Amino acid sequence: MLNSNDRHSGKMEPNLRNQSFEYLSNRCSSKINNFLVLCIYEQNNQFHDFNNKFKTHKLKDSKGFLTFKDGLNNKSFVIWEHAYKENEELFAKLRLTARNETLSHIAQHVVFYLLSEYDRISTGNHAILKDKHLMEDSIYQMEKKLKKDTFLAEKTVWEDFYSWFRLLVKEWVLEEIALTIGFNEMERLDDQALNKLFYSHLTKHFTENTEFLSKVTDIVNEYIKKWIDKIMIEFNIENNTIEKIENLLCFKRDLQTSDVLLSTMRDFAFNFTIQDHLLVMNSAPYQSVRDAIYKKKFEIIENNPWPATPILKGNTEGYIQIIPFGNDHTTLEQSNVKEAWNRFHSLSDVDVDVFDALCSLFLSKAAHNEETVEICLNDLLSIRGLKPKLGGFGRRGGYEPKQREQILKSLTNIQSIWININKATIYENGKPVQTKLQGRTFIFKDRAGVEYDISEETCRKKITFTIDKVFAKYLNGSARQVALLSIKALQYNPYKQLWEKRLTRYLSWRWRTQARKGDFLQPNKTSTLMESIGEKLNDRT
Structure with a gap:
């Protein structure tokens, strides 16, 4: 002493x-x-x-x-x-x-x-x-x-x-x-x-x-x-x-x-700031993409054949479409439209896990919004709590081929998501500005800055990607919209613990939106919680 x-x-x-x-x-x-x-x-x-x-x-x-x-x-x-x-x-x-x-x-x-x-x-x-x-x-x-x-x-x-x-x-x-x-x-x-x-x-x-x-x-x-x-x-x-x-x-x-x-x-x-939590985006378009993936309520809107679902959150209006990579959203080909609907039917909660994982890893590695970051394909498996098998007796350890295939499938679905915002309020220099935005969620680029299609060949071990301009607009300066998400949301079983997985995400987003008013104790209606996870309340019971 x-x-x-x-x-x-x-x-x-x-x-x-x-x-x-x-x-x-x-x-x-x-x-x-x-x-x-x-x-x-x-x-x-x-x-x-x-x-x-x-x-x-x-x-x-x-x-x-x-x-x-x-x-x-x-x-x-x-x-x-x-x-x-x-x-x-x-x-x-x-x-x-x-x-x-x-x-x-x-x-x-x-x-x-x-x-x-x-x-x-x-x-x-x-x-x-x-x-x-x-x-x-x-x-x-x-x-x-x-x-x-x-x-x-x-x-x-x-x-x-x-x-x-x-x-x-x-x-x-x-x-x-x-x-x-x-x-x-x-x-x-x-x-x-x-x-x-x-x-x-x-x-x-x-x-x-x-x-x-x-x-x-x-x-x-x-x-x-x-x-x-x-x-x-x-x-x-x-x-x-x-x-x-x-x-x-x-x-x-x-x-x-x-x-x-x-x-x-x-x-x-x-x-991250608090143990066992990931940092993810919390803007209305980001949450809308999550909802759209697991609720799977896509349909034809205004005679446009691409699968679409509306965005109606607060002062943000627009729609989300599924348009396979390589297609101009204004150009229609029957085979590509069919592929888009096939991808709609293949959407799952695992896609949302990969979506949040990409976001979290980007926020943790990128110094600015336009930076392209590199991650290992295995990172997307690890962050979901999946464990590689040990090697030994002449066998190579690691993740199973079907686990990697599932991640590549989710990346392909995420790459196909197109966001069209007709009305949104963003903040520039501390002042609200009305704007329109279009773009994808994440853009996958090689080291030369050229976009590439997700495949086994292009994503054998590494993935390089950045965020598109829609999400980037919500990450500028003091108006940066992010939230803490429990890592359990990614690690709950997508089949046996579906409600837990979806509720964790919804409550994380809801509490963050209530932070400005500090109104964390406001009760939620059972019907609201049911709707948030894509289930209907049975009024008869």
Whole structure:
């Protein structure tokens, strides 16, 4: 614990001052109401560059790798316990996010150490050291192992950490108050006044005092370093072998190709503000496309033979059509119209899952609306909670051909969707503007910027795409319309849990549209909920 002489100077002799403070601290500490320091981690829309982090780790060696840097890498806020209890569900999620961020740092540290050992004792091609995705998965698997198989799975361990941290900052702040206003004046303060003064000092430290944040960070790092040392002991990191390290890193070797294969899905949740939620668009056209896909209420409108369904949401009017890629929406050919109706009949809730996955991955990777991003086809399977099969005994692991075919079919259906907005209100420079918009949802382009048709050949492993101008208009500046969607919406079974899947999406969209008024507790009619998932209410029952 830091000595007060590091932070203050005063006329009182150090020994006498310490004795006086110890006596006063015991009297005043019990008067301070229980409080929490809430860490809010800023959203990171870019994938982590673990390869460069690993290189830095190797240069500094394990002792030089810190869990936190620069004031805990976050914004911290002080709240009283009664305020926490009034909004417990929200704050509990934020606390869990902060805890998981800490576990992720610890997992990185352990994985980097194991990889360093792997590099030292192995020979040949080190695929795990070169592939950033494999490194991501190893870190994710280590994080799961820490949560499940180590002492960090025990709730009391974290409660002890919180208690230690609160006591530490409480002593520091009380000592500062005593040295600022004097011991006698501090002792004369009633409980309310003391708590008010304490809260003021502590809040100011976390928002303005870089020296305080630096010292808090240092001592938290030391605390967590002891956790890491204990984890190393639990894992028995001695006399390492390649097989032992591979087992700890949770990856297998294909006996035929010696490639490294992953045992479970990659974690996409770390890119978002609250754990287990995806960031997706929330505009009226976006939600209308979702509705149109799973409700499948397409028909012929105004003698136009393409399958169409109207958009009527708020002040947005228009229609959605299914027009296969490569066809001008004004040019009609009988074979293409027939293909459009075939695609209408093949629409499914899996298409909506892929639609949301594309949106989420675009928002997480694109720096601006016109950027073309690249993803792996397997990403669209992983984000839906599907797990690849393990290899072994001469067999190659991975996803099944029928799973990949289903994704390609969904991508083809999504590529066929055409949006025509006759009336919409968008915001430019903070002012509402009436406009008309036309375009597709996502545009699939190769690296040369040329659009291509979805097929097994063009999407064998990678997909490159961007958003069309309709969606782009709703992602500009402060008018950006996005929402958090529980990842469970994509992972519910599309046949056995259909209502859960659709309700999750509808409620996410509805709550986001109510956010401006803060009217989250407005009740929903049963008929409205039924209609939102494409079911009719049976008035007779």
